[in-house]
Amino acid sequence: MTTSYSHADLVASTASQLRAAIRSDSYTGHTAGLAAGKLQCNLAILPETYALDFLRFCQRNPKPCPLVGVGDTGNPALPTLAPDIDIRTDVSKYRVFLDGAFSEEVTDISQHWSDDLVTVALGCSFTFENALLRNGVPVRHIETGRNVPMYRTNIDLVPAGPFSGKMVVTMRPIPEDQVSQAIEISARYPQAHGAPIAIGDPSEIGISDLASPDWGDAVEIRPGEIPVYWACGVTPQNVLLGAALPICITHSPGHMLVSDVAEDAETTILPNA
Template identity: 55%
Template structure:
């Protein structure tokens, strides 16, 4: 895992804005997704599992660092991740959660305090919204952000490496780009391995088992215009596909696109 600042070294303005964003969600403010919101701050995917399942899931992440780059892991029972945010409460501070039982999605909700247990271990996994900030800073347009939509995400035929009961297909997110922008995007995102790094596929979606770009498995469809190619990144929704196979008795995740907003600045995750 990357070395993050301690709470005492967080940028004060970033910490204030992160706290304000989380506070809105804690108060029940609705949000379909967090793409484009506080976009210079690191956002993260969330997976919460019983302690008996945590070791296998951590191994799954270590074996699949592109879709599952681990930013932080909590102590059992703790709703805090102090290396990511000073006042974070994982039970309330995301806009929407998903609740899974025996591998089946049973509920989406805005608060999981009633489900919290002393044996739950939380994983924060890097999110591509961080490298979107870096691309937009260099003038590369991001179609779903410009349209106010969630990023389109697809289950693919690319298999993850198994660990215990966890395995299954890699999920990829897609952004349409011109060839010139795609080349620059590879250069930019390769500096951010903690948030999925460089693309894993460019071009023909059929080569990774995607039959129809207009029908994403998660998120919202966006048009691919003439002269553009679809560019695919490994996606942090991959663990949700693995959960369906592993079938833990309880798991809590973020709803796709409704991320944990931290107090870290995106540039702090750059490898060089």
């Protein structure tokens, strides 16, 4: 017997309550706007053989891949992010990839878990978007209830082992007189992609048409607004796919791992981890 919750039901829940609802499959929706003030994370689970190179890859590409937590091999806990996390059940929707190809979308990965897997948590853009909104900088895709537009760029990533490729960015149109404020605010969150990667002309970073994003939804750029580009957490997912690992598990877009770490904390490590 499972109670089913809507997004609205959970808006006032704590991160721990939200994880409990997700764990029991009482909530399988996206996590945007939930557990206010707590760090949410992109997720990558991969075999230990590849973990050293993947951590090197993240260290070398800190803007798209801000490392905020790493599990012990075979251990589904992430005590530095929250004392009760079981990564097999605590994300509302996962994507499983086998040999680099999408296999299935599931709400529980217990049957895929093994002693060989390492969990890697990476920061996500919700953190700086919340900060932009709190400071009166508009975020168009949130205003209009869409998914952020994401684009492949011509910006090379620093390779590590089998991991390489080009950076993926998100784009948010920002009023010209608020661009410097948006830069300053997002720069305060290095664990969540930090300051923008580029500003203005999309062709400078290899984007041919802002109206045709590679992922997500196109958004309107109004007169007096400048397109601003941030490094995106789809970058590591894309790179993992390209490496065609025997198995790799990620969260589904928007269905993030919700931690107990405060978005404004100096580090992403809980004081009594």
